[in-house]
Amino acid sequence: MVLVNSIAKGIVIDHVSAGRGIKIINHLGIDKAEYTVAFIMNASSNKYGKKDIIKIENEIDVDLAALGLIDPQATVNIIESHVITRKINLKLPEKVVNIITCKNPRCVTSVEKNAPQIFRLVDKENREYQCEYCDDIVDVKGE
Amino acid sequence: MLKGRHLLEPLDFSISELDDVFALAEEIIIQPELFARVCSGKLLATLFYEPSTRTRFSFEAAMYKLGGQVIGFSEPNSSSVVKGESIADTIRTVACYADIAVMRHPKEGAPKVAAYNTSMPVINAGDGGHQHPTQTLTDLLTIKSIKGSLNNLTVGLCGDLKFGRTTHSLIEALARYEGIRFVLISPEELRVPDYIRKEVLTKKGRSFTEVESMEEALPILDILYMTRVQKERFFNEEDYVRLKDRYILDAEKMKLAHEDMMVLHPLPRVNEIAVEVDNDPRAFYFQQAKYGMFVRMALIMKLLGV
Numbered sequence A: 001m002v003l004v005n006s007i008a009k010g011i012v013i014d015h016v017s018a019g020r021g022i023k024i025i026n027h028l029g030i031d032k033a034e035y036t037v038a039f040i041m042n043a044s045s046n047k048y049g050k051k052d053i054i055k056i057e058n059e060i061d062v063d064l065a066a067l068g069l070i071d072p073q074a075t076v077n078i079i080e081s082h083v084i085t086r087k088i089n090l091k092l093p094e095k096v097v098n099i100i101t102c103k104n105p106r107c108v109t110s111v112e113k114n115a116p117q118i119f120r121l122v123d124k125e126n127r128e129y130q131c132e133y134c135d136d137i138v139d140v141k142g143e
Numbered sequence B: 001m002l003k004g005r006h007l008l009e010p011l012d013f014s015i016s017e018l019d020d021v022f023a024l025a026e027e028i029i030i031q032p033e034l035f036a037r038v039c040s041g042k043l044l045a046t047l048f049y050e051p052s053t054r055t056r057f058s059f060e061a062a063m064y065k066l067g068g069q070v071i072g073f074s075e076p077n078s079s080s081v082v083k084g085e086s087i088a089d090t091i092r093t094v095a096c097y098a099d100i101a102v103m104r105h106p107k108e109g110a111p112k113v114a115a116y117n118t119s120m121p122v123i124n125a126g127d128g129g130h131q132h133p134t135q136t137l138t139d140l141l142t143i144k145s146i147k148g149s150l151n152n153l154t155v156g157l158c159g160d161l162k163f164g165r166t167t168h169s170l171i172e173a174l175a176r177y178e179g180i181r182f183v184l185i186s187p188e189e190l191r192v193p194d195y196i197r198k199e200v201l202t203k204k205g206r207s208f209t210e211v212e213s214m215e216e217a218l219p220i221l222d223i224l225y226m227t228r229v230q231k232e233r234f235f236n237e238e239d240y241v242r243l244k245d246r247y248i249l250d251a252e253k254m255k256l257a258h259e260d261m262m263v264l265h266p267l268p269r270v271n272e273i274a275v276e277v278d279n280d281p282r283a284f285y286f287q288q289a290k291y292g293m294f295v296r297m298a299l300i301m302k303l304l305g306v
């Protein structure tokens, strides 16, 4: 909580599974950002043992679907004037566009490059997504 | 309402929508002359990115018998217009002239890309090893017409269940009817893909068994759906040679079956049904092609709303 209060206005991505923080940072491209970013690894968490925390001192557009895909356990807190004004619990998105790429060589997306890559969640427990075009199933377990 | 819709996968239509198509097909079968001009002034585009004379003839015959006209290509290599052009651009251009399109493509999901880029109805006439819904409609109409219903049947599918698109479509469609049991007959290497087992059979709670022996399955079947092992789906000649003649239905094996078991085959056949079976009253595979044209006539009418 002390740490959260240390930013005035921005976004805190909390309860990130330990080790996944770096993936989120890479995905958001904030490693090259000009604003202040604090990245805490292996913080102790009552709920999960260890967690990562990312604090961004800026209002940025976060792709919640992509974030949910990387780590559905994380929460996104919006901070204004040192207080949390909104708390978003992430979950696995039902539909993702242009995040997962179909690996099936027989899929039309292998030749039709402008077609959007669309995947739908078919199995929450096993984190399995199905290609909209060829029905191939991929699991997006965090690697 | 089916007007303006696409047919991309066998499950795109509800059971009652399918019943409407079958009812119209049965009307056409009884009095085809009443329908000889209903599509006058309408144009069907046949976009065949891989050749399939049988399927293309069936669609073209259907459109001509409804009084409509046909344009199209049957091999993209012969057509400079299509060479290198995206599916999205091709369908947008074709939609300027045609009222309805039929697409066959070697890549899975290609007709869906077309459908996402036009409001003109698009019919999937086979996309790689994936889906072939009009073959499924043909199979369903044939079974319904002969058996009187699509419920409470034990259906055996035999041969290449891994790459065979017609069997995947048929399984998905039949799994929606009550009391359907599947017996999946194939060699270990050609068993149904995982998504059929998981997403279709298990999820719908349909009873199914997977066996290697055709003789074991024959006595309990109401329908035997034979398929051929397609050479072009194999990367390696040896596997193809080893598996192509694994199942051959002959007069001797037919003795093991019920006297009212139906034998179906999407055609063309190679060796998997011996010609001696053709005269068996349980062989329905040649009648199937006729039902195929009638069901396509009904489908075109429904999608055009004529």
Ligand SMILES: [Zn+2]
Binding pocket: A102, A103, A104, A107, A108, A109, A131, A132, A133, A134, A135, A136
């Ligand atoms: Zn795909």
